[in-house]
Amino acid sequence: MSSLLSVADLHVYLGESHILQGIEFDVSEGGVTALLGRNGVGKTTTLRALMGLVDRRGRITLTGEDVTATPTHKIVRRGVGYVPEDRDVFAGLTVDENLRLAERDTDPRYELVYDLFPELKQRGKQLAGTLSGGQQQMVAIARALLNDNRLLLVDEPTKGLAPLLVAEVARVLERVAELATVLLVEQNLGVVQRVARDAVVLDTGRVVHAGPARELLADKPLVHRLLGVGHA
Amino acid sequence: MSTFVLLTITGLGLGALYFLIASGLSLIYGLMGVLNFAHGAFLTVGAYALWFTESKLPGMAVLPRFLLGALAGLVAGGVFAALVELILIRPLYKRHIEQVLVTVGLGLSTTALVVAIWGNDARTVAAPAWLGKTTTVFGAHIPNDRWILIIAAIVVLIALNAFLKRTRYGLIIRAGVENRAMVTALGIDVRRAFTLVFAIGGVAAALAGVLSGVYFSTVDPARGTSLLIFAFIVVVIGGLGSLRGTAGAAVVVGLVQQYANYYASSGLGDLSVVLLLGLVLLARPSGLSRSFA
Numbered sequence: 001m002s003s004l005l006s007v008a009d010l011h012v013y014l015g016e017s018h019i020l021q022g023i024e025f026d027v028s029e030g031g032v033t034a035l036l037g038r039n040g041v042g043k044t045t046t047l048r049a050l051m052g053l054v055d056r057r058g059r060i061t062l063t064g065e066d067v068t069a070t071p072t073h074k075i076v077r078r079g080v081g082y083v084p085e086d087r088d089v090f091a092g093l094t095v096d097e098n099l100r101l102a103e104r105d106t107d108p109r110y111e112l113v114y115d116l117f118p119e120l121k122q123r124g125k126q127l128a129g130t131l132s133g134g135q136q137q138m139v140a141i142a143r144a145l146l147n148d149n150r151l152l153l154v155d156e157p158t159k160g161l162a163p164l165l166v167a168e169v170a171r172v173l174e175r176v177a178e179l180a181t182v183l184l185v186e187q188n189l190g191v192v193q194r195v196a197r198d199a200v201v202l203d204t205g206r207v208v209h210a211g212p213a214r215e216l217l218a219d220k221p222l223v224h225r226l227l228g229v230g231h232a
Numbered sequence: 233m234s235t236f237v238l239l240t241i242t243g244l245g246l247g248a249l250y251f252l253i254a255s256g257l258s259l260i261y262g263l264m265g266v267l268n269f270a271h272g273a274f275l276t277v278g279a280y281a282l283w284f285t286e287s288k289l290p291g292m293a294v295l296p297r298f299l300l301g302a303l304a305g306l307v308a309g310g311v312f313a314a315l316v317e318l319i320l321i322r323p324l325y326k327r328h329i330e331q332v333l334v335t336v337g338l339g340l341s342t343t344a345l346v347v348a349i350w351g352n353d354a355r356t357v358a359a360p361a362w363l364g365k366t367t368t369v370f371g372a373h374i375p376n377d378r379w380i381l382i383i384a385a386i387v388v389l390i391a392l393n394a395f396l397k398r399t400r401y402g403l404i405i406r407a408g409v410e411n412r413a414m415v416t417a418l419g420i421d422v423r424r425a426f427t428l429v430f431a432i433g434g435v436a437a438a439l440a441g442v443l444s445g446v447y448f449s450t451v452d453p454a455r456g457t458s459l460l461i462f463a464f465i466v467v468v469i470g471g472l473g474s475l476r477g478t479a480g481a482a483v484v485v486g487l488v489q490q491y492a493n494y495y496a497s498s499g500l501g502d503l504s505v506v507l508l509l510g511l512v513l514l515a516r517p518s519g520l521s522r523s524f525a
Contacts (some may be wrong), residue, residue, distance in 0.1 A: 051417055053413055053416075053417065071416070071421075072413075072416040072417055073416045073419050073420055073421045073422070076416075076417060076418065076419030077419050082417045084414065084417070088411055088414040088417075090406070090407045090410050090411065090414070091410065092406065092410055093403070093406060093407060093410075097403055097406075097407075100400075100403065101403055101404065101407050101415070101418055101420070102418045102419075104418075104419050143418065147419075
């Protein structure tokens with residue numbers, strides 16, 4: 001399988017802290033690759049570094065082109081969508097305005113977005129800041145789906161959501177994975193098991209495991225050692 | 233009664249002048265986090281472009297001469313502001329201390345340059361005769377230039393609101409004020425919005441320069457700096473980044489200044505504005521409004 005995204009010797013410093021210490025991994029075209037690890041190991045920073053939202057050093061290749069020094073908006077225009085950890089919807093804008101702002105393609109995929117999240121159509125005039133956490137997550141994912149992206153970077157989409165909504169997000173991720181390659185940061189291993197094909201595990205800013213997600217999750221002692229959790 | 237009406241309209245006129253300067257300051261800070269101490273220079277450039285253009289058209293009737301001068305002022309202010317953003321601010325993006333140093337330096341050097349070229353003396357601005365006359369309202373003889381100031385500020389407020397609400401760039405600016413990084417993460421080159429906001433702020437400040445030329449009948453090198461101080465007070469009271477708050481604060485500051493000068497003691501107006509600023513900062517440190525227009 002060809003590599004859509006390739007990361008080599010990626011370093012990120014935040015202040016005095018050396019957050020990413022030369023991580024290396026590849027994301028193959030299609031499906032979901034889960035980026036896993038305990039809290040604070042650098043998963044979110046990895047996604048932010050791939051987006052160019054933090055200063056980084058190393059080599060990031062997207063469809064064979066080096067984008068390490070490319071500014072964020074140009075990375076996005078190469079077909080990368082981003083769903084940030086805290087949703088980052090524009091609270092003072094309406095749902096419609098949040099979506100309109102994300103439009104890049106001449107023919108934005110509103111049909112797909114409203115098919116996945118019919119509620120957003122009804123709440124178009126509502127300020128995004130007044131939505132529930134789950135609804136804000138819908139807006140955040142919808143913004144990334146509006147354009148025909150090749151790669152989606154999705155950061156903890158189930159964080160803080162009720163179990164029913166977690167299942168809903170997992171269903172959406174499965175559908176999204178049919179349309180684009182997804183690099184998913186996720187703590188909920190149930191969701192990972194359901195949607196992920198590959199898994200990359202970080203620990204203290206380094207990649208400590210990479211391989212098929214199913215194999216990783218089947219090895220309970222390994223999951224416990226790498227992620228510090230017992231897998232149900 | 234007539235004195236109160238005169239003070240009120242004059243205070244609103246002064247507030248309108250402050251709003252024209254402060255609106256750009258507020259937008260620039262809201263979107264870019266830049267405290268632009270060179271904003272007074274945009275006003276100075278606009279005012280002197282008005283005077284310079286008028287001085288080069290001596291044979292022309294006053295009204296077209298004034299209108300051409302005003303147009304030259306607005307264009308000069310907008311272009312100057314855009315160049316300042318492109319050449320001086322953009323390389324210093326995220327370096328706030330350096331931005332302050334550069335903008336303070338530019339403000340001072342613009343004044344010094346104007347003094348070096350045209351001297352310290354105030355220069356007379358020729359305005360249509362109607363602006364020098366008065367209109368009687370409830371027994372008060374209101375100078376007509378006050379109405380022009382108020383109308384100009386209202387038009388600018390409405391135009392800025394329409395721009396922010398109805399255009400894509402307005403949407404980008406409103407979103408950028410909330411979360412600039414996320415705007416870029418949607419594939420938008422927010423730097424274009426930066427330049428546009430600077431240009432808009434420059435045009436509004438240049439309009440203030442043109443209208444201050446009418447209000448005071450002259451232009452002088454220190455005008456931009458002296459009005460900028462009050463514009464900063466207005467922006468802080470109104471809430472940094474809030475256009476509606478800026479408009480409200482400009483009205484309050486203009487009125488307080490006029491009433492204090494007349495009813496308390498002449499010269500107390502400036503002090504009362506500073507006291508008002510202190511009270512607002514103590515009661516609501518984020519200003520009167522944090523919501524963007």
